[in-house]
Amino acid sequence: MTETSTLKLGEFLRACRGRVRPETVGLPAGRGRRVQGLRREEVAALSGVSVDYYVRLEQGRERHPSVQVVNALANLFRLDRNGRMHLAQLADLMPAIDFGAPTEQTTGELAALVEAWPHTPAVVFNEAYDPLTENRLGSALFSVFGGKNLALSVFLDPGAREFYLDWPSVAQDTAGALRHSLGRWPDSARLAEVIRVLHANSAEFSKLWADVQVIGKTRTEKLVQHPDVGRLELIMQSFEVLAAPGHEMVVYQTPPGSASSDRLSILGSISMTRA
Amino acid sequence: MDVDRAGLAQFLRRRRELLQPEDVGLPRGERRRTGGLRREEVAVLCHMSTDYYTRLEQQRGTQPSEQMLASIAQGLHLSLDERDHLFRLNGRHAPSRGPGSAHISPGLLRILDRLHDTPAEIVTELGQTLRQTPMGVALSGDLTSFTGPARSIGYRWFTQPGARDFYRSEDHPFLTRMWVSHLRQVTTLRGPKSEAAQLVDLLKDNVEFQETWNNHEVGIRPAEVKHFVHPQVGALELNCQTLLDRNQLHSLLVYTASPGSESYEKLQLLSVLGATR
Numbered sequence: 001m002t003e004t005s006t007l008k009l010g011e012f013l014r015a016c017r018g019r020v021r022p023e024t025v026g027l028p029a030g031r032g033r034r035v036q037g038l039r040r041e042e043v044a045a046l047s048g049v050s051v052d053y054y055v056r057l058e059q060g061r062e063r064h065p066s067v068q069v070v071n072a073l074a075n076l077f078r079l080d081r082n083g084r085m086h087l088a089q090l091a092d093l094m095p096a097i098d099f100g101a102p103t104e105q106t107t108g109e110l111a112a113l114v115e116a117w118p119h120t121p122a123v124v125f126n127e128a129y130d131p132l133t134e135n136r137l138g139s140a141l142f143s144v145f146g147g148k149n150l151a152l153s154v155f156l157d158p159g160a161r162e163f164y165l166d167w168p169s170v171a172q173d174t175a176g177a178l179r180h181s182l183g184r185w186p187d188s189a190r191l192a193e194v195i196r197v198l199h200a201n202s203a204e205f206s207k208l209w210a211d212v213q214v215i216g217k218t219r220t221e222k223l224v225q226h227p228d229v230g231r232l233e234l235i236m237q238s239f240e241v242l243a244a245p246g247h248e249m250v251v252y253q254t255p256p257g258s259a260s261s262d263r264l265s266i267l268g269s270i271s272m273t274r275a
Numbered sequence: 276m277d278v279d280r281a282g283l284a285q286f287l288r289r290r291r292e293l294l295q296p297e298d299v300g301l302p303r304g305e306r307r308r309t310g311g312l313r314r315e316e317v318a319v320l321c322h323m324s325t326d327y328y329t330r331l332e333q334q335r336g337t338q339p340s341e342q343m344l345a346s347i348a349q350g351l352h353l354s355l356d357e358r359d360h361l362f363r364l365n366g367r368h369a370p371s372r373g374p375g376s377a378h379i380s381p382g383l384l385r386i387l388d389r390l391h392d393t394p395a396e397i398v399t400e401l402g403q404t405l406r407q408t409p410m411g412v413a414l415s416g417d418l419t420s421f422t423g424p425a426r427s428i429g430y431r432w433f434t435q436p437g438a439r440d441f442y443r444s445e446d447h448p449f450l451t452r453m454w455v456s457h458l459r460q461v462t463t464l465r466g467p468k469s470e471a472a473q474l475v476d477l478l479k480d481n482v483e484f485q486e487t488w489n490n491h492e493v494g495i496r497p498a499e500v501k502h503f504v505h506p507q508v509g510a511l512e513l514n515c516q517t518l519l520d521r522n523q524l525h526s527l528l529v530y531t532a533s534p535g536s537e538s539y540e541k542l543q544l545l546s547v548l549g550a551t552r
Contacts, residue, residue: 015491086493109514112531116390237520239527256297
């Protein structure tokens with residue numbers, strides 16, 4: 001670690017400490033406080049480190065706080081995900097860090113967002129791959145799964161093996177995506193539940209889970225056999241939804257000018273008449 | 276490095292023929308003979324004259340500048356590998372990849388182009404607008420034509436008179452803190468030699484910037500609901516979703532209004548007025 005980054009960690013901690021109002025962490029606001037924010041002794045006591053150690057952190061003499069210490073400080077300072085990432089960066093800890101809790105609910109705004117693409121399927125998933133909101137083409141595309149959790153559907157719905165023309169690679173991607181998600185959201189109860197159900201009901205999942213590589217679920221291509229329009233070649237592009245940690249918006253495109261594009265338009269017309 | 280004019284001409288023609296009208300949001304039309312785009316159409320997409328583009332395909336004319344090449348790469352919806360190839364055909368080194376890259380992937384570009392009547396833009400992590408939908412231009416004006424450090428909204432915020440006019444005045448203090456906090460994070464992430472660090476250096480004599488910078492605030496998220504003051508339709512309250520493309524660290528910003536709201540009506544009006552700013 002370089003001299004300057006050591007200095008910055010101390011400066012950053014001092015600035016964070018100055019911004020915490022004592023009453024928000026259960027301390028009396030108290031008159032006669034000379035410092036703005038918390039005292040060093042208070043930070044040490046509330047984050048479970050010795051005063052001496054904390055002082056050395058702020059002075060840049062201690063350079064390698066552990067993940068536990070960084071998490072404790074981040075919690076005490078009420079840092080959000082960006083703040084946590086910054087602190088972890090300064091402490092040379094990226095990426096083994098707790099990103100806080102994922103968001104529970106989808107908002108009306110996300111629903112409005114997916115509607116902005118009337119001719120392209122778009123779905124927002126949570127960290128456990130429950131579809132939270134989707135546009136009409138999105139729900140038409142995955143109609144075989146009836147709005148159920150996508151990871152559970154891939155392994156446990158018998159229809160999945162007809163729907164995905166290359167099921168083994170989809171299964172592998174799905175296990176990899178869940179593993180990746182677990183790394184980021186270790187405390188998600190829903191994610192733990194989905195993984196538990198998969199272990200209990202799918203030997204194939206357990207096998208993949210045991211030896212799968214960690215892969216982020218970003219852009220990939222998938223071939224599906226849709227019950228209404230037949231074979232579709234899909235190109236997926238995923239986005240992190242900044243306002244809702246843990247949420248991922250996936251947009252499914254088809255190669256321009258391809259038969260898949262035509263079939264997707266037909267699916268659009270069909271879904272319109274059914275709506 | 277040598278220039279391969281024949282190779283360049285063939286490459287351009289082939290890429291143009293492969294590009295479908297749907298790729299770029301054009302109607303296919305009945306009279307289109309081949310699947311590909313016409314030279315005139317590609318020239319518009321590349322921000323150059325038909326004449327200039329035609330000469331490139333015919334191995335005539337002057338050697339394009341790096342800026343021109345970047346513009347062609349974007350206009351023809353090239354992938355990063357194809358863009359690098361285009362640069363090498365012109366005897367130039369391929370531009371750097373990574374977080375500062377100004378090249379939008381073809382997939383993301385199509386997603387932007389397929390946004391129907393919705394203001395949207397693609398921005399880099401330094402707040403440089405790379406591309407806008409027509410409604411995006413109608414909303415905030417053309418933000419893609421700035422050069423140098425002024426490409427970054429955070430830099431314009433502190434240096435250009437009028438840069439804040441588009442934002443409701445009561446939000447200015449928050450936005451000041453937000454830009455600075457964001458710049459601090461990116462600077463820490465990308466290091467002392469990064470473009471972000473250069474922006475910080477350029478702003479060091481700005482008193483307001485410096486005072487805010489010294490507060491060490493990070494993690495200030497952009498508000499989801501944004502208030503703008505449009506020169507023609509007035510106050511607008513829009514929801515802004517920031518979607519991060521993890522592959523290239525570009526963000527897609529999509530602005531929506533609640534159906535039936537006053538801002539919704541105003542957006543409709545804007546779509547009629549078009550990009551007249």
